[in-house]
Amino acid sequence: MVKIADYSGKSAVANVREAIDKARAHEEFNAILSLTEERALERAAAVDEGKITGRLAGIPFIAKDNFLTLGGTTTAASRILEEFEAPLQATAIEKLEAEGAICIGKANLDAFAHGGSTENSAFGPTKNAHDKERVAGGSSGGSAVVVALDIVPFALGTDTGGSIRQPASFNGVVGVKPTYGMVSRYGVVAMASSTDTIGVLATTATDAELVMEIMSGQDTKDMTTLPDYFAPETIDSPLKIGVIREAMSDDVDPEVRAGVEKTLADLKAAGHEVEEVSLSILKYALAIYYIVVPAEISSNLARYDGVRYGRRASEATTLSDVYGMSRDQGLMPENKRRILIGSYVLSSGFFDAYYLKAQKARTLLIDEFDRLFGQYDALVAPVAPTPAFRLGENTADPVKMYLADIMTVPASLAGMPALSIPATVSQGGLPIGVQLIGPRRSDAKLLALAKQLEEKN
């Protein structure tokens, strides 16, 4: 697969044209919602003229369509924002552009990033890069597929409960979710503010590290960002690594477990100490997640009401119809499910039983992680219980769809960094990733471990 280095030193205009041609040649995957050709070519010309320089000069990339970008629409894959043109750019985009990177378009996602398959997009599902009958994963499905298809060397995604890691696993690319607060979320469509993170999908850990380094850092426009800490590392002494026992049960596809076992063997061969550990609260993590996150979604999505921006229902004649009809027409069924669940768990009489209970359980989950990270440098687990499932296979049963997130939500709830790297390929030819999880602010060490594993393979 192509790497950032393959584009370096070449004409930026040629890079951009090539990426756009490839994007058009792969339309059947429905991975891209819009191309920003005009702005991309203008910026590429400026790079070629030496007006813009930097570590990513002339490197094309694609952003998930929930990052606000100039030069086109930002839809969040929803009808309500179908024609929305942002007046500003996300800090992450600004930082990449300042290094000369060129955004060529926007990737498909589950509307408002609600989903794990990219089937909840208002503009149709994205297809898996390795099997067009299967899902891309999600919600950053389009971002994973454009990287897997070599359209661009990296793409941006968001990860609230696994939305970068799981599609990375399903398409055979590297996916990085940082520590909560490492990357500014200014200018990115909010989903669940206490777990939303911004990360990258790339073909190598080395490339992912560079992009994360550039995007990281405190931002006065996002008060939840942590003081700067990210600096690339290398592994120069053996680590203690735990494999999560509860994540390796018989409920997990044998080929997925085989991928984890292979990675454990590689880690041992690299001199690391590997032990089985227990994260007993894992079985409750998904229930915690599907209380906390819908609660936050129900308030974050209140802003899509057809008043200040986005599409207003044309037949609405009263203010309450403007709200109610614009939202009903502009949101997808999964958005509505999550809003209603959020309203339920936050409503009078149920708050203590659901929301408060979940936030207490979240403390127990964090305590278990902290205890493990007192003894271990990193944890290993599958990314998802199965390889990419078939399109339509889980759409009739939301709970079944949610279960695909069970391995990825714990790190999200705890604010821990986690990444997915390719581990193996199923007999049917489907990529399977493995997940590395570290303590907060260990992003660089996790990436160093991923780089080390990459060198072994």
Place this chain on the structure above:
Amino acid sequence: MTQISSDDVQYLARLSNLELSADEIEPLRSDLENIIGYIEQLKELDTEGVEPTYQVTDLQNVWREDEIDNYGIDHTALLDLAPDAEAHQVKVPKVL
């Protein structure tokens, strides 16, 4: 297991400012019942005396100077996004 009625869905929809069409109610009702049935397993977990977690950064009271910063965005650019505007105001149908 908690039963969710069509009226419950309508009530939650009102709280959420969602004007659902009639054919959306029943599928949402059964989905909500299944999802709530799943999250209810949390009741098994003993959380007696545990403090809730609302955020994970340990950052507290992030202050800034009380100075106006429009982040480089002109107010007319924001107003232009509104579906309807008049005299530098966002316009909505009559409320009363």
